[in-house]
Amino acid sequence: MKFELQHTDPASDARTGIITTDHGEIKTPIFMPVGTVGSVKGVHFEELRKQVKAQIILGNTYHLYLRPGLEILKAAGGLHKFNGWERPILTDSGGFQVFSLTGIRKLSEEGCEFRSHIDGSKHIFTPESVMNTERVIGADIIMAFDECPPGKSSYEYAKKSLGLTQRWLDRCIKQLEKTSPLYGYNQSLFPIVQGCTYKDLRSEAAKFVADKGADGNAIGGLAVGEPTEVMYEMIEVVNNILPKDKPRYLMGVGTPQNILEAIERGVDMFDCVMPTRNGRNSMLFTYNGTMNMRNKKWEADFSPIDIDGCDIDIITTKAYLHHLFKAGELLAMQIASIHNLAFYLRLVSDARKHIEKGDFTMWKSSVIEQLGRRI
Numbered sequence: 001m002k003f004e005l006q007h008t009d010p011a012s013d014a015r016t017g018i019i020t021t022d023h024g025e026i027k028t029p030i031f032m033p034v035g036t037v038g039s040v041k042g043v044h045f046e047e048l049r050k051q052v053k054a055q056i057i058l059g060n061t062y063h064l065y066l067r068p069g070l071e072i073l074k075a076a077g078g079l080h081k082f083n084g085w086e087r088p089i090l091t092d093s094g095g096f097q098v099f100s101l102t103g104i105r106k107l108s109e110e111g112c113e114f115r116s117h118i119d120g121s122k123h124i125f126t127p128e129s130v131m132n133t134e135r136v137i138g139a140d141i142i143m144a145f146d147e148c149p150p151g152k153s154s155y156e157y158a159k160k161s162l163g164l165t166q167r168w169l170d171r172c173i174k175q176l177e178k179t180s181p182l183y184g185y186n187q188s189l190f191p192i193v194q195g196c197t198y199k200d201l202r203s204e205a206a207k208f209v210a211d212k213g214a215d216g217n218a219i220g221g222l223a224v225g226e227p228t229e230v231m232y233e234m235i236e237v238v239n240n241i242l243p244k245d246k247p248r249y250l251m252g253v254g255t256p257q258n259i260l261e262a263i264e265r266g267v268d269m270f271d272c273v274m275p276t277r278n279g280r281n282s283m284l285f286t287y288n289g290t291m292n293m294r295n296k297k298w299e300a301d302f303s304p305i306d307i308d309g310c311d312i313d314i315i316t317t318k319a320y321l322h323h324l325f326k327a328g329e330l331l332a333m334q335i336a337s338i339h340n341l342a343f344y345l346r347l348v349s350d351a352r353k354h355i356e357k358g359d360f361t362m363w364k365s366s367v368i369e370q371l372g373r374r375i
């Protein structure tokens with residue numbers, strides 16, 4: 001994998017770049033639609049390519065390991081061959097999912113024992129087993145196995161947890177050195193910076209990660225209940241230390257406003273379930289604010305769902321989408337998901353254009369308030 005930094009904003013830490021993987025290029029800043037089980041919920045790949053213009057999608061090791069399972073994925077020749085998505089894929093390591101999804105789990109130096117959310121069966125993830133699994137899934141970018149501690153963890157817990165994440169990172173690196181990609185193309189490991197909301201832990205974590213010289217680096221453990229301002233502060237602390245010439249990925253973030261604030265602070269990559277999950281719940285994102293399409297006020301509004309923020313081909317009126325949600329039609333969720341993903345991809349693409357033009361901060365200030373409105 002290669003990262004070429006293109007433009008840096010004179011007034012902030014925002015930048016543009018190009019990541020080149022064996023499955024193609026990713027222009028940063030970028031938003032990555034979440035395809036947990038190898039499918040972006042409610043959105044066909046054709047729509048993902050042509051309407052949403054997704055350049056990379058995300059899969060989850062935890063879910064794919066449980067279903068369809070490694071045997072099938074290996075027999076298919078990896079996830080790209082299995083699901084037919086020929087562009088880049090990133091897999092999260094399962095660290096976050098194991099901690100957030102499974103009630104029963106046992107954490108130890110060795111790894112994490114958990115019960116499947118599907119059938120209750122017992123499994124153990126270790127840094128070594130997760131690297132082997134990510135080899136079998138075959139994503140272009142693979143995340144290290146980390147512990148994402150709860151947002152309100154004590155300093156003591158956060159420090160102890162960070163130590164574990166660091167030792168696990170070393171074990172991930174060792175395991176990758178011992179093994180090779182299975183399908184003839186390269187895989188890049190991204191380490192994850194943890195450290196909760198403690199500045200000194202975040203700096204230490206960022207230095208530790210920077211020293212590894214990885215192809216890209218991630219910031220985890222944020223957007224887990226801490227105030228937004230604290231999240232921005234942590235991003236600043238970490239990005240002051242992470243290398244400038246490698247992509248930086250902020251995991252699981254966020255709202256359109258969060259994304260612009262993080263781009264301003266030097267983040268290049270994002271993923272979040274918000275556009276699809278909220279879409280399924282009848283919420284649309286636009287440059288003018290968010291809309292709840294179940295609201296009666298759209299009942300007879302025959303204007304298109306979004307005129308300026310989203311250049312997709314779906315000619316849908318607000319009234320029609322309102323009707324589809326009220327009638328419980330599957331199509332309502334599909335349209336809302338496609339619209340929201342297209343909007344998120346449009347947002348990062350607009351950010352990129354304004355960084356290139358040199359007026360990113362001015363543009364950001366002019367749109368950010370509207371984005372948070374409820375219409």
Ligand code: PRF
Binds near residue numbers: 148
């Ligand atoms: N670690 C991993 N995946 C994640 C996170 C993390 O901390 C987050 C936190 N926002 C989202 N996804 N491995």
